[in-house]
Amino acid sequence: MSAKVTIALDAMGGDLGATVVVAAALATLERDDTVNLVLVGLPEVLARAQAQAKGNYGTRLKFQPASEVVAMDEPPAEALRHKKDSSMRVALELVKSGEADACVSSGNTGALMATARYVLKTLPGIDRPAIISAVPALRGPTYMLDIGANVGCTAEHLLQFAFMGSVIAGDMLDVERPRVGLLNIGQEDIKGNEVIREAGALLARSGLNYIGFVEGDGIFYADVDVVVSDGLVGNVAIKTMEGLAGLLSSFLKEEFQRNSLRKLQGLAASSALHALRARLDSRRYNGATLVGLNGIVLKSHGSADQVAFETAVKTAIVEARKGAPVQIGKLIEKQSLECIRA
């Protein structure tokens, strides 16, 4: 039997509103009876959710009111300074106090990161928290970090990302020593810039299962579980994937709706096309972890629907069960970064 975990859900974030979060919460409670949830939101939203739940889940579903909401386009510093009772902040405070083992929000990424850093603090030995996400690959997902929190990383930062990514990928894939690669312009040692080459040298001595430089196509094909990069490069890579996947899906739709014959073809091939769409479904990869903090924080995509939000909650549950932050802390301590550099 799995240990009980409690996840706090920010009901107010995202473009689709609280309905999605509440529906995902009830589905999660139905599916997994080892999970408790705390819904955080404006009182009127919680009242509606409470009515919807019909008291079915007893103490497994709690409601924590918050009086403010961080807007999707609100500057992070303003949210941090002026919205001390936002749903996002209250959810993070629940993680800090230990009332929740993790929290999930579809809210403004910058505000979530800034508030999480302030409330939870970064782990000892970590200079900068990062954002890590799974992407589809030929043999199961690859974990990429940093995908957008940090621009202008040093070699030391990239090394820290590698430690954090190794723990998250190990937990999620359930493997002992995930293979770690550094995203670069080529595979030879002389390729890339000074920072990447220095990070490669640090990684080679890190004790991690470092496999070397990986190119953009290697994210999907190389035998690699974690791909480490500066946040600018990682962000461009992951958004390029999103864009191309969207383009291909538009092309697919167009070709199967071009005329009546093609529509018939689409019907005839519907099970294969359905299976294909399911494999490419971005909702299966929703949920990026803000990693390097004293606590587990999941960022769900702003446009996440119920299925996508549930995926993020599932990731939070696994990380909570495995105690990812504690593992990272121990790994950092054990490898003692200072020694590596010396």
Add this chain to the structure above:
Amino acid sequence: MSAKVTIALDAMGGDLGATVVVAAALATLERDDTVNLVLVGLPEVLARAQAQAKGNYGTRLKFQPASEVVAMDEPPAEALRHKKDSSMRVALELVKSGEADACVSSGNTGALMATARYVLKTLPGIDRPAIISAVPALRGPTYMLDIGANVGCTAEHLLQFAFMGSVIAGDMLDVERPRVGLLNIGQEDIKGNEVIREAGALLARSGLNYIGFVEGDGIFYADVDVVVSDGLVGNVAIKTMEGLAGLLSSFLKEEFQRNSLRKLQGLAASSALHALRARLDSRRYNGATLVGLNGIVLKSHGSADQVAFETAVKTAIVEARKGAPVQIGKLIEKQSLECIRA
């Protein structure tokens, strides 16, 4: 009637050997009688090609022997220093002497760039030549540069790339003022690093049709014709596309071969699937221009087949007709980079 142009083809580059280049050459001569070609290669290869051509094209097809071949994994500096009679070098010399208006090679990219810089020299006002390539997008192709020649660019370099990209995209898309975007981690002015923000400021005053920052997904969706980036970021983006497109194509194949029913579905849907594959066919986008040189040099993918190689030759023909290097020279002079900075 179009003006006659002469293209030199390095018959020795690429993984598939001279057969592909010769077949593409003969197909080009059949298709377009305003094009003359010079095949450059080892004498025995040229003899076979000559036999294959059966004298059909008269003086439209010439043969230029070279005694050496640059290996695909040869260090660029070694190729430059020791292989002064390589097919690649001889093809570039034909461009320099004016005997050819452009050249196309599937050879070693690093060696081609190093040799091209040495033989042709960079254009006045250009510090670093770049590599530009078309990628598929929702409304016609987007041109991306730099996709791998330069790591660690300054804002000034990015500005120069924008001028060069604007000319190439304008020529290929036949538009007056192509829309230019800067690849970045977000669209707001404060996003990215110092270099990208400074490049944005330079571009805003450049006289180019600058539309601002573009994110990874914007390559396919934003109303943009040219996307400018550092070579490391551009290379990661384009290789990520290659990898994801390959992954999706594997998934598609798998789903339509999973069992007999699915195979029947594939047959039933074959015209739509065929059309889809054609739209995604990387051979339609083969051929990256080494831009910023005193001459036109096309790099065809090492694994290019005949169709793909022909695409690269077609690009070379358009750039030769339009005189891309002269246009770039004039644009740089007109905008007088120095003034912009002052």
